[in-house]
Amino acid sequence: MKQKLMPILILALGLGGANCKKETILITGSETMHTMLNVVASGYSNKAPDTKVEVQGGGSFEGIEKLFEGKTDIAASSRPLTPEEQVQLEKKGKFEGVLIGYDGIAIVVHPENPVSKLTLDQVSKVFSGEINDWSKLGGKPGPIHVLLRNDKSGTTAYFETHILRQRDLGEKAYQAAKKKEYISSAKIVTDNDSMADEIQKDPAAVGFMGMGNAQIQNKGKVKAVPYARTEKDPFVEPNIQNVSNREYKLARGLYLFYLSDRGKKIDEFVTYITSEEGQALVLKSGYLRSTLSTVEVEASKQ
Template structure:
């Protein structure tokens, strides 16, 4: 073995030994954490909740919200809110057992955004839930009584158009929806369907969904004389299931999971992209079950690709009373990360 070969072997040996020593004593990269632990919210009010340290966390969890007033608080309003109430309110009362929430229905008027806001103005409830913004008339009525109303947006909702499963129509443009509900289009054959009379159904005007639909989709035009007003979504869905020409609109969380009706894709305009209001592949009625149902397309509602969306509001009476504190507290709770996650579980898009 010549000197050159010995020299090369020595260099290689030094490199190998040096590499082993560096690996043993050198800093090693931290292993990649593919699923970092989630922030877990406390299940009871934290100590010193109003401390500066805890106030910083007040946008995360119910338990970090301070100034929650004890008492029995009556609330009411939009039926669209029903899934949110059933998902969120029990959790709030688990954390704040002295913050008791009770839904109050008007003794004679049907439930809805307008009814709830009217009850709030009259002092019959502590705060209201609405599926539409406050009207000028409602704002003026509250001022006449010496206080202001405040609307706190907490969620985004999609309005879905549903038809009978046997109807051979997959989607509509916004203009076609408008023409159907103003009475301009009265037969499905006018828009590529079968020769079947259109039976358009709607909730009455006291519902928050109906004024929103009339203002935003119908451009404040009157409903057609052929529109059939029906008191509840449950009854409307029965009519749609029973009548091949029927059509109805309602909040996504109420109708998307239903096996009995078909949700339509909607496009902003003719030639535009049709966007379905459900997530993933459509589950046909024969495969629809408690464990396998269509779910709202929350991503399309959030990013604006689905054409018919709106905000949901907590309505607060600004009069310096304990009712005001209760309404403000409820709005703050829903805007925490915990509240927004529960809203998403209820079938609505979080607003933050």
């Protein structure tokens, strides 16, 4: 009798393990960080097979809003919190903000577009509509078709302040340009992949996206244009080496925000992404490790 019961007992135990429900960590937010977080989540699943990490996009604003509403565990953001957002989060309880990497912002065009370099002032005038023909930038004559991410994008918010409104040229330039708006005819796209698809189809299009998105996820669909703050500065291509040695000036930090009383599983995942193994996956995804102290976090700092 005992011999017959043993296989049944083993089968029951096996089924019980197979039906064990995984704990889920939901990360919502930055489209720039989406692919990188999926890569890290995959690596983490090998370390913690009892935990599932689910990554959703929507933009940095969306992630932070969902964190306010208690609809996500972690907000992924390609910009720091605003003072108002910090106050809102403090009302929810103690929160943590962790820098997990750095990314350059690339100005992207069609791969066959002959434009070979752009200054900050030129880019600002393109996205405001003051420059509306490629011939004024060394390209073939024809209208410029501006593409933008939606207003929930952290990259769009950063770009608006630092490039469109020229904060990276100093306070005087910013005060003169702080009322600038994006051109009203700009086409709005939902995410970086959609922007790359539009540019691939339209040789007259221009947009911007994270360096990792441009050079890894959408390689071949877009061309990243070398950039300089002024004509006197060297024109530099956005890549890991140029951001890490501070030669490419258009760079920003990437963050995770979360409430610290929501369980140890969240803390364990954040510990993993900032560990040597997690940071190697960040680098593999085309972004810079947060541990590189030489990186220029804010382009406005010299």
